[in-house]
């Protein structure tokens with residue numbers, strides 16, 4: 307119904323993408339510093355579904371139009387290179403592929419000869435170069451090859467800039483789904499420091515890291531905290547939910563067939579809290595051209611819950627029994643680790659890895675030494691299941 311984007315469509319066209327004027331101008335001003343030879347690094351945080359990816363894709367298009375090469379990389383793509391373990395090498399291959407794609411999108415020069423030139427300057431053995439879609443790729447067999455390749459890939463953006471600075475305005479690297487790094491089967495912090503050491507020596511490359519992280523996530527501290535790899539040299543910028551007014555104007559403009567009463571809209575905002583994923587998903591499920599008062603919005607919300615949490619309920623069913631029981635223990639409110647353990651009648655040590663898994667999946671988060679359920683709509687769904695079926699879904 308209507309033109310509101312689907313909750314999982316984050317590649318929005320200009321008629322769908324709403325507002326974010328302040329965020330765009332702030333981030334753009336910083337990224338444009340690359341022209342002046344300073345390397346801005348930005349960490350975009352924000353709750354799940356708030357619109358980080360949609361914003362980055364919008365920035366990508368805008369900057370491309372403005373003569374920048376924009377490398378957009380979704381770290382979940384590393385998995386396709388995974389053999390035995392998820393390691394730095396998967397990251398480097400994905401980065402390489404993403405740079406090539408950006409290069410192709412930019413229409414500058416014939417890329418294969420250019421890349422071959424870079425490869426040659428790096429002393430890769432020529433018989434160790436294969437190609438993919440005509441793009442040369444060094445073949446890696448030894449540890450030494452790997453570090454050569456890693457250095458080569460990490461330096462590529464600056465090499466491209468140096469060669470084309472008369473034709474382009476800059477090179478920007480957007481890394482989304484950054485939280486996937488937590489799944490690396492190796493020392494994540496060490497890897498972050500490695501990335502930082504390279505970035506530090508570059509002059510004209512702008513970076514944005516973003517991903518679904520709880521704002522209390524350790525990864526944020528590892529990246530941007532005082533002792534973090536990028537501490538003091540990264541801009542930590544939070545993408546906020548839409549305010550009451552913005553949400554109201556948004557729906558007035560894009561979904562004028564929704565006839566909210568004042569209280570009905572208050573209820574809508576209370577349910578979605580201005581989180582764009584929920585705003586769009588719920589608004590698309592509401593009936594058009596009838597009065598949406600408080601009661602109607604409430605009953606529609608209740609009906610919609612299973613659809614609104616589909617991305618989370620699918621995670622829920624994959625959890626272990628202990629993990630599910632921990633989530634249930636938190637339904638009535640936040641608890642300390644020992645309190646959860648007591649409820650489950652196990653030792654505190656026995657729930658350590660379950661807690662970590664749940665945190666990594668962003669189903670729970672820790673605040674002030676207490677664990678709590680991350681998403682209130684997910685919690686509402688569990689409660690509804692219990693109310694209607696007499697038990698939680700297992």
Ligand SMILES: Nc1ncnc2c1ncn2[C@@H]1O[C@H](COP(=O)(O)OP(=O)(O)OP(=O)(O)O)[C@@H](O)[C@H]1O
Pocket residue numbers: 311312313314315316318322323324325326352353354355356357358359360361517518519582583586
């Ligand atoms: N500026 C916007 N205008 C309209 N709709 C938006 C906007 N930004 C995001 N959305 C909607 O919200 C949904 C979620 O956005 P997006 O995927 O960008 O969130 P995210 O913060 O990247 O989430 P995650 O943390 O899960 O990666 C999008 O699919 C889209 O429907």
Ligand SMILES: [Mg+2]
Pocket residue numbers: 358359360482483517518
């Ligand atoms: Mg995203």
